[in-house]
Structures are given as C-alpha cells and as structure tokens.
Amino acid sequence: MSKPVIKESSMDLQKEMLARHFEKLAVSEENGDKCAYTFVPGNLAELLHCFDLLPVLPEINALQSAMRNKSADYIAAAEKEGHSEDVCTYVKCDLGMAKNGNIGPTGTRLPKPSVLLLSYTGCFTFMKWFEILKQEYDCPIVMLHVPYQADGKPTAEMRRYIVKQLQEKVIPVLEEVSGKKFDIDRLRQLMASSARSEDNFVKVMESAKQTPSPIDGYFGGVYYISPIFTAFRGTPEAETYYEALLAEVNDRAARKLGPLTPEGPMKEEKYRIVVEGPPNWTHFRELWKMFSDEGAVAVASTYTRVGGVYDFGFRHDPDNPLESLADYCLGCYTNLNLPTRTDMISKYVEEYQADGFLINSVKSCNSFSAGQLLILREVEQRTGVPGGFFESDLVDPRYFSAANIKNRLESYFQMIEQKRNAVSAL
Amino acid sequence: MAETKADMIDLAEEIVRDLELGTVSKWKEKTGGKAVGCMPVWSPRELLHAAGILPVGIVGGGDGIEIIKGDAYFQSYICQIPRSTIEMGLNGNLSPLDGMIFPSICDVIRNLSGMWKMLFPKTPAWYLDMPQSFDEIGVDFFTHELKRLFGEFCRVSGQNPDNDSINRSIAIYNENRSLIEELYQKRRERPWCFPVSEGYLLIRAGYQIDVKEHNKMLRSYIDLAAASDCKAIDNARVVVLGSFCEQPPLNLIRTIEKSGCYVVEDDFTLGARLIKGEISTTGDAIENLARAFIEQSREAAFIYRESEKGGELVEKVKKCNAEGVVCCAPSFCDPALLDQPMMVAAIEKASIPYTSFKYAENTGQFQVIREQAGTFADSIKLWS
Ligand code: SF4
Ligand code: SF4
Numbered sequence: 001m002s003k004p005v006i007k008e009s010s011m012d013l014q015k016e017m018l019a020r021h022f023e024k025l026a027v028s029e030e031n032g033d034k035c036a037y038t039f040v041p042g043n044l045a046e047l048l049h050c051f052d053l054l055p056v057l058p059e060i061n062a063l064q065s066a067m068r069n070k071s072a073d074y075i076a077a078a079e080k081e082g083h084s085e086d087v088c089t090y091v092k093c094d095l096g097m098a099k100n101g102n103i104g105p106t107g108t109r110l111p112k113p114s115v116l117l118l119s120y121t122g123c124f125t126f127m128k129w130f131e132i133l134k135q136e137y138d139c140p141i142v143m144l145h146v147p148y149q150a151d152g153k154p155t156a157e158m159r160r161y162i163v164k165q166l167q168e169k170v171i172p173v174l175e176e177v178s179g180k181k182f183d184i185d186r187l188r189q190l191m192a193s194s195a196r197s198e199d200n201f202v203k204v205m206e207s208a209k210q211t212p213s214p215i216d217g218y219f220g221g222v223y224y225i226s227p228i229f230t231a232f233r234g235t236p237e238a239e240t241y242y243e244a245l246l247a248e249v250n251d252r253a254a255r256k257l258g259p260l261t262p263e264g265p266m267k268e269e270k271y272r273i274v275v276e277g278p279p280n281w282t283h284f285r286e287l288w289k290m291f292s293d294e295g296a297v298a299v300a301s302t303y304t305r306v307g308g309v310y311d312f313g314f315r316h317d318p319d320n321p322l323e324s325l326a327d328y329c330l331g332c333y334t335n336l337n338l339p340t341r342t343d344m345i346s347k348y349v350e351e352y353q354a355d356g357f358l359i360n361s362v363k364s365c366n367s368f369s370a371g372q373l374l375i376l377r378e379v380e381q382r383t384g385v386p387g388g389f390f391e392s393d394l395v396d397p398r399y400f401s402a403a404n405i406k407n408r409l410e411s412y413f414q415m416i417e418q419k420r421n422a423v424s425a426l
Numbered sequence: 427m428a429e430t431k432a433d434m435i436d437l438a439e440e441i442v443r444d445l446e447l448g449t450v451s452k453w454k455e456k457t458g459g460k461a462v463g464c465m466p467v468w469s470p471r472e473l474l475h476a477a478g479i480l481p482v483g484i485v486g487g488g489d490g491i492e493i494i495k496g497d498a499y500f501q502s503y504i505c506q507i508p509r510s511t512i513e514m515g516l517n518g519n520l521s522p523l524d525g526m527i528f529p530s531i532c533d534v535i536r537n538l539s540g541m542w543k544m545l546f547p548k549t550p551a552w553y554l555d556m557p558q559s560f561d562e563i564g565v566d567f568f569t570h571e572l573k574r575l576f577g578e579f580c581r582v583s584g585q586n587p588d589n590d591s592i593n594r595s596i597a598i599y600n601e602n603r604s605l606i607e608e609l610y611q612k613r614r615e616r617p618w619c620f621p622v623s624e625g626y627l628l629i630r631a632g633y634q635i636d637v638k639e640h641n642k643m644l645r646s647y648i649d650l651a652a653a654s655d656c657k658a659i660d661n662a663r664v665v666v667l668g669s670f671c672e673q674p675p676l677n678l679i680r681t682i683e684k685s686g687c688y689v690v691e692d693d694f695t696l697g698a699r700l701i702k703g704e705i706s707t708t709g710d711a712i713e714n715l716a717r718a719f720i721e722q723s724r725e726a727a728f729i730y731r732e733s734e735k736g737g738e739l740v741e742k743v744k745k746c747n748a749e750g751v752v753c754c755a756p757s758f759c760d761p762a763l764l765d766q767p768m769m770v771a772a773i774e775k776a777s778i779p780y781t782s783f784k785y786a787e788n789t790g791q792f793q794v795i796r797e798q799a800g801t802f803a804d805s806i807k808l809w810s
Pocket of ligand 2: 505506507508531532533534535671672756758759760761762
C-alpha cells in the first residue's frame with residue numbers, strides 16, 4: 001500500500017470546495033441548476049457565475065480520471081469507437097468517461113451540459129473536442145474565438161473582435177440558457193474578487209524566488225492553480241483559499257522550510273528547476289518523487305500559466321470588464337508565440353535563480369510540444385543553464401516509462417552537479 | 427509551354443518535385459518581383475499577386491528530401507511536414523522566398539510560425555489568423571487582418587497597388603478557381619480521361635508558377651485530356667478525405683488509382699479550392715475577400731461551423747456519384763484525425779462505405795495501402 005499523502009491545511013480547504021462543487025453538480029438537474037462545459041485556458045468563470053451557471057471543465061475531469069487510474073480504460077473505449085491513437089488523450093479520456101456514465105472525480109455523476117461554451121484559446125484541439133461533444137449532447141454551443149498572439153502582443157483589433165463576440169454571441173446565448181439577464185455590475189463585483197485572489201496567487205507563486213523555495217511551483221503548483229483556473233475564480237471561497245494559502249506559504253518561508261511533498265517536507269533544496277510542459281497525471285506522485293528524492297524543486301513552471309499569466313501584471317479589471325476578459329483570454333500561456341514563451345522561460349530561469357530547466361514533452365499536446373526543442377536550445381544559449389528533456393503523456397499510462405524518465409532525470413541532475421563543481425573549482 | 431498532354435504532365439511533375447524552387451527563382455529574375463511562401467491551407471494569394479509578389483505554395487518536402495536537421499526540432503509524435511519544411515529552410519531550398527505565411531489551421535503550423543521567426547529572423551514570418559466567427563463579426567475582423575497583411579506585403583514588394591488592382595487580381599484567381607472546378611467536373615464525368623494523378627500534378631504546379639501561366643496550363647490540359655482517347659474501366663468511384671495539409675507521396679495517389687479507384691473528389695489541394703465560386707470584383711476588394719472566406723468557404727477540418735458535421739461530405743459523395751470514401755490522413759495530424767470520427771459518423775448514417783489509413787509524406791511502402799484500397803474497391807464493386 002502506498003504511504004498516506006501528507007497535506008497542508010489549504011489542501012483540505014480546496015478539497016472541501018471541490019466536494020461542494022461536485023455535489024452541486026450532482027444534484028443540479030434535480031435542483032434545476034444549469035451547467036456550462038468549458039475549457040481551462042481562457043475560461044470565462046466570472047461571466048458564468050454572473051448567470052449562475054456551474055462550470056464543468058473536461059480537462060480537469062480527464063486529469064482527475066488519470067489520477068484515479070481510470071484513464072486507460074476510458075481512452076481504450078474512445079479508441080474502440082474510432083478515435084485515433086495519435087490525438088490528444090484528454091479528448092479520448094473525456095469521451096470514454098462520458099460513455100461510462102460520466103462519473104466525476106468525487107464519484108458522483110456529472111450533469112449533461114446545458115451549454116457548451118467553446119472558449120477557443122491557445123489550442124486547436126478544443127474546437128474539435130466540442131464539435132465531438134456537440135454530437136453527443138443536445139444543447140446549444142457557442143464559440144468564442146480568441147486570436148493568437150503571433151507577434152507577441154495583443155492588438156486593439158483582437159480585443160474588439162473578442163468583445164464583439166462576447167456582446168453579440170456569448171452573452172445572448174448564456175442569457176437564453178440561464179433565463180437570466182446579463183448584469184454588468186455583478187460581473188464587475190466578481191472580477192474585483194478575482195483580482196484580489198490573483199494578487200495573493202501571484203505572491204504565492206513568487207515566493208519561490210526565495211531560497212529555499214517554500215513551494216514547488218510545478219507539482220505543488222497544480223494544486224495552487226486549481227481554484228483560480230477553474231470554477232472558483234471570482235468567488236469568496238477562492239479569496240479565502242488564497243488568503244489561507246499565502247499565510248501558510250509565508251509561514252513556511254519565515255521558517256526557511258521547503259515545500260511539502262506527498263512524502264513529507266522536502267529536506268534539502270539541491271536543485272532549483274524551471275519546468276515547461278504539462279505534468280503527467282497517471283504517475284503524478286511518482287514523478288514528483290523522482291524530483292524530490294533528488295532534492296529538485298520546481299521553482300517556476302509554464303503549466304501553471306495556462307489558465308492565465310498573472311505574474312506579468314494582468315489582473316481582471318472591474319472597470320473594463322469585457323475588455324479585460326478579452327485580455328485574459330489573449331494572454332493565456334499557450335496563446336503566446338514561441339519567442340514570447342522562450343523569453344518567459346529565460347526570465348524565470350534568471351529571476352528564480354534556477355540551476356536548470358526541464359521540458360516534459362507530452363505526446364498529446366502539440367500546442368505545448370511543437371517547437372519545444374527549439375525553446376530548449378534557445379533558453380540554454382541565453383541563460384547558460386543546462387536544459388533537459390523527457391517525454392510522457394498527460395493521461396495515457398502507456399507513454400509513461402518510469403525507468404527511462406528516472407534515468408534521464410538522474411543523469412540530468414548529475415550534470416548540473418558536475419557543472420557546479422567545475423565552476424566552483426575555477 | 428508543353429505541347430502534348432504527356433509533356434505537360436512531365437513538366438508539372440518536374441515543377442512539383444523541384445524543391446529548390448527553380449521556377450520561382452526564374453520568375454524573380456525575369457520580373458524583379460518578390461516571392462512569398464504560403465503554408466497550407468489557404469492564403470490570400472490575390473493580395474500577394476496584387477502587391478507584385480509570387481505566392482508559392484509550400485507543402486513540405488514530400489518524399490524528395492532527406493531529413494537531416496529537421497528531426498532535431500520535432501518530437502517523434504509530430505507530423506512530417508514541419509520537419510521537412512524546416513529542413514528546406516535550413517538547407518537553403520527556400521532562399522528564393524522573401525517571406526512566409528502560416529495560416530491558423532493547427533497548433534503545429536501555428537507554433538512553426540514562431541519557430542520561423544526565431545530561426546530565420548531576416549525573413550518575415552506572418553501568422554494568418556483566420557476567423558472562426560462566421561458572421562459579420564468575422565468579416566470585420568478578417569478585413570482588418572487582411573488589410574494588415576496587405577500592408578506588410580506592399581512593404582516587402584515596395585509597391586502600392588490600388589483597390590482596382592486588387593480586384594483585377596481577384597478576377598485572375600476567379601478564373602483559376604473556375605478552371606480547377608472545370609477540371610474536377612470533367613474528372614467526375616470521365617475520370618478515365620482525367621485521372622487524379624494528372625490533375626493533382628497540374629494543380630500543384632500552380633503553387634510555383636505565375637497564376638496567368640497556370641491558367642493557360644490548366645486550359646490546355648483540360649482541352650487535351652478531353653480530346654484524348656481513353657478507355658473506361660469498371661473502377662470504384664471514391665472521395666478522398668483528410669489530405670489537405672501534409673501531402674501523400676505521388677506514388678500513394680497513383681497506388682489508390684491503380685488499386686481500382688477513380689478519385690472523383692479529394693481535398694489534396696483544398697487551399698486552391700477553399701473558396702467556392704466567384705469572389706466579387708466590385709467594391710472594397712479586401713472586404714470582398716474576407717467576406718468570401720466567411721460566406722463561401724468549404725467545409726474543412728480547421729473551420730468551425732454550426733451546420734451539421736459531414737453534411738457537405740455526404741452531399742459531395744452524392745453529387746459525384748461516388749460509391750465510397752477513403753479517409754487518408756497524415757499520421758499525427760490533429761485536425762484530420764479528430765475530424766475523422768465525425769465524418770465517419772455522417773457517412774455511416776448515409777450508408778456510404780469507407781476505409782481509412784494513414785500516411786506520411788515520405789512513406790515509401792505502398793503494398794499495404796494497395797491491398798486495402800484494392801479490397802475496398804472490390805467490395806464496392808461486388809455490392810453495388
Ligand atoms: S492538445 Fe494540449 S492544450 Fe489542447 S486539449 Fe489537448 S492537452 Fe489541452
Ligand atoms: S499535417 Fe496536420 S497536424 Fe501536421 S501541420 Fe498539417 S494540419 Fe497540422
């Protein structure tokens with residue numbers, strides 16, 4: 001039997017929030033509550049709350065299924081129905097889950113969508129995913145197309161295009177589905193709440209600039225992003241969570257303690273690493289252990305920016321609600337071009353005083369993966385710190401080769417050690 | 427210009443196989459103009475033409491290039507076309523190009539646009555964000571996007587054409603689209619005289635030559651093929667689906683043909699055919715082009731429409747009197763492979779038989795595909 005996971009109190013808080021959310025979803029049909037399926041990057045949580053629509057995020061369901069060892073069967077079910085082995089496993093895991101009773105992470109059934117809100121940001125697969133879901137469910141679908149930041153910055157035209165779609169397409173559909181009128185003042189209040197959570201969230205993530213880092217910004221980071229990237233942004237619960245989390249992190253920092261890992265408090269911080277790419281969910285704990293056993297702490301990661309890049313200054317702005325939603329969608333990590341992503345990682349390496357950076361290249365995700373090898377080269381050249389690379393998948397256990405990844409990581413950390421010794425010998 | 431049909435096909439094949447873009451260099455020498463590469467699927471070639479630029483369709487290196495450096499840039503689970511395109515960029519094949527356009531069809535091409543900026547900083551790399559809002563909001567956005575790009579093209583060519591010039595370019599491309607449709611129509615009527623392997627080469631040659639030349643070439647080919655004496659065989663009539671970006675090797679197309687299929691519709695050269703019918707040549711030319719994209723583009727895996735998925739495919743099968751569909755997509759191609767189950771559902775519902783296989787542009791073995799396509803054709807014939 002595996003060892004029990006050691007938890008921080010904020011994790012319990014988060015668990016309760018999630019349990020309540022999934023409980024609400026489980027009884028939503030009886031209670032007459034409506035729900036919207038939508039994606040994490042560019043999610044319009046505040047807007048959905050404005051209409052009292054409960055968000056359901058298929059990526060989160062897929063990753064949760066993987067953490068509960070269900071994804072292999074779900075993927076197999078989707079492949080049996082003709083979905084290619086080559087495509088994103090989140091999609092197949094979600095479809096397989098739907099075919100197997102649509103049981104959510106807490107073991108209760110998820111409701112059918114009242115609306116599919118296709119926030120089309122940073123990944124082309126999203127479009128195909130919801131086209132497929134549209135065939136499964138008899139409900140309205142509305143697309144919000146977010147242009148790509150190909151030249152590294154959003155333009156007035158892009159913003160205008162998004163705002164018009166919000167005004168003329170998304171909001172009217174949400175009004176119709178929910179039976180509620182759009183109230184911009186309510187949206188402003190929700191966005192003000194988002195901004196308060198975002199402030200605290202950034203402080204948590206930036207605490208990793210200290211040595212030792214009190215947090216792990218990748219494995220631990222996925223817990224920290226969960227409320228703000230999903231159903232809770234804009235809610236008092238999220239505010240409470242981030243206040244509690246920040247207090248906890250500050251306390252650890254004051255005591256010069258490292259992050260808490262599932263195996264217990266991290267002992268010695270030997271390597272500070274920046275990580276690019278999503279985590280593997282089927283062997284999440286095992287992969288984290290491979291890092292922590294070596295004394296490696298992820299001080300920053302790009303995955304924790306997929307649902308919004310807040311540390312470069314963006315906040316939801318109650319004074320310009322729709323424009324701010326547009327900026328939020330435009331700025332999600334995978335909607336940034338490769339030069340911007342390279343700049344960001346290089347900046348993280350420098351600002352977080354990293355000893356190296358690692359890429360977890362996941363087979364499923366071309367949005368992340370195409371071009372990563374060039375990023376690797378560029379960041380190495382610019383920062384002078386060694387880059388490393390390993391491959392896995394998000395939710396398909398067939399692509400997690402533990403021995404191979406462990407070997408790679410061990411040799412990578414040895415290389416950092418050798419480099420360090422060579423420098424100190426000078 | 428070649429005199430006979432056979433010469434014409436040879437010439438087209440020579441152009442298509444010339445990865446060093448000899449015809450492009452010659453055109454530049456002759457005209458003093460610039461050339462811009464257009465990745466799949468669609469680019470506003472009319473605007474390039476009006477700006478005095480030769481649009482050059484770049485669809486990877488096919489089976490004609492050895493990948494030496496390109497593999498170092500992409501993981502094994504990414505399709506082939508970006509690695510051969512990078513290879514061609516690094517080995518100098520693409521040096522006649524003064525810019526590259528990367529349309530928004532998938533994450534790979536999208537990210538390749540950023541890689542291009544990093545690897546070839548002296549060559550402009552433009553990302554073309556095609557709208558997914560198929561209404562006036564999309565027209566407005568796309569008009570601005572195309573105007574922005576047109577400004578960039580004019581900066582590269584040093585020319586400043588007016589609205590009438592753009593309308594004239596649109597008219598020339600209208601003729602091109604109409605000739606290509608005529609070619610498809612003839613193929614549907616007498617596929618034995620207009621084999622796909624020939625028509626494909628003819629259209630592909632147009633990716634590398636001036637559009638007026640291409641129009642002449644198409645006209646002569648259609649006339650020569652129509653007059654040729656060819657014998658009908660009892661082949662199965664099929665529609666090929668899924669090959670709109672990375673191209674199957676020519677021998678794969680020939681294999682499908684030889685295995686007993688008449689390919690009466692396909693999406694190999696979807697970019698040249700994406701817009702159906704004529705584009706208006708009066709009024710604001712750029713807005714007309716944007717509007718045509720919104721109102722006249724075909725069903726495609728990278729386009730989001732609220733209409734029923736596969737509706738156009740089923741209609742196409744009926745219109746062509748096709749007896750089956752061959753789903754033929756590149757390995758690891760997200761848009762094609764994610765689309766496929768929805769397309770299959772639509773054709774199954776309409777009781778249309780289908781078969782499916784994958785390829786890479788550098789696939790060299792066709793035996794399995796020959797057998798599969800052959801069995802499919804036989805089964806169609808047996809049950810029809
Ligand atoms: S391709 Fe990547 S970003 Fe897109 S749905 Fe899959 S995992 Fe998410
Ligand atoms: S083959 Fe498919 S995945 Fe590859 S670049 Fe083309 S459209 Fe994208």
